[in-house]
Amino acid sequence: MSHAPTADTGESLFARLTSPRVLRSILPAFSLVVILLAIFYLQPRAMSPIGLKLLFNLSVPIALATIAQMFVLCVNDLDLSIGAYVGFVVAVGATMLDGGIAALPALEGMLPDPVPWILTTPISGVIVLAAGIGVYALLGALIYIRDLPSIVVTLGMSFVWAGLAVLVLPTPGGSAPAFVRAVMTLSTPVVPFAIVALVIIAIVVHFGLMRTAYGAVIRGAGGNPRSVARAGWSLLKIKMVSFALAGFFGMLAGLALLGLTTAGDANIAVRYTLLSIAGAILGGSEFVGGRVSPIGAVIGAATLTLANSFLTFLKLNPDFQIGAQGAILIIILALRVLINRAEARR
Secondary structure, rough: OOOOOHHHHHHHHHHOOOOOHHOOOOOOOHHHHHHHHHHHHOOOHHOOHHHHHHHHOHHHHHHHHHHHHHHHHHHHOOOOEEEEEEEHHHHHHOOOOHHHHOOOHHHHHHHHHOHHHHHHHHHHHHHEEEHHHHHHHHHHHHHOOOOOOHHHOOOOOHHHHHHHHHHOOOOOOOOHHHHHHHHHHHOHHHHHHHHHHHHHHHHHHHHHHHOOEEEEEEHHHHHOOOHHHHOOOOOOHHHHHHHHHHHHHHHHHHHHHHHHHHHEEOOOEEEEEEHHHHHHHHHHOOOOOOOOOOHHHHHHHHHHHHHHHHHOOOOOOOHHHHHHHHHHHHHHHHHHHHHHHHHHHH
């Protein structure tokens, strides 16, 4: 015997769909859709595949940098060096990863002629990039062992990365390796590659961090480190792994940015530090407690990228665009605060 749905059932379903938890989870996607529709209203030609490609292209490196920041936030730390680090990767990629040590401008005129083959192989660039990830892991160890504020350590490290980037590439130049350009200029049917890349990044990181046992351990180290330690896990190792993952995704962000620009500039990613923090927070991450959202982080990064395009289509004075971006971020975060307060009252 079948029963017709009652009014109570409908009200219960509506209450679940409008619960603070659900509203908080869909807020990043809602923000992205609103800004995207506003862009389509101002510039209808943006709805074409080419228009979408132009809109989302730069969101790929920003999303990768945001994921890097998210891994640091996951263990209750903050990375103020990610922008300088991405710039360092761009400098290394445009020189050593393309032409080996011999491509460094600082060595011009100092090498024998002909230049030995070993000095022109890209393996030196691979070693340097791998060493950068290792340095990130060591930073995590230093912060944990000495109980140092991550803000201070990473702020100091930002000057080191920036200095190394300028040392490797004093002036804009160099060129992106062929394989990096090939990846970032891939042509995919129907949906632009940038959107496909964003989806892949979100799914892979979500599965690794939210659906695996060790991902739960990493998040637990941010939410309840004492319980994780009592369970036999090494908090030092977790901190090092989290920072190493940040270094890895920061490296991918630099290579992706280089593939889009095709040339290097040591100062090209100065804004990435603030963008990565804003993207992660906009996507639902918290500064404490190990609460992060990989999918939300990617959506947050895409939202910030589209917000810049939206302000450009509005023909807003470039001097005010950064302030307008901040205002958009504040509005969205204010909505999240209201949702959190509604949840606390329940």
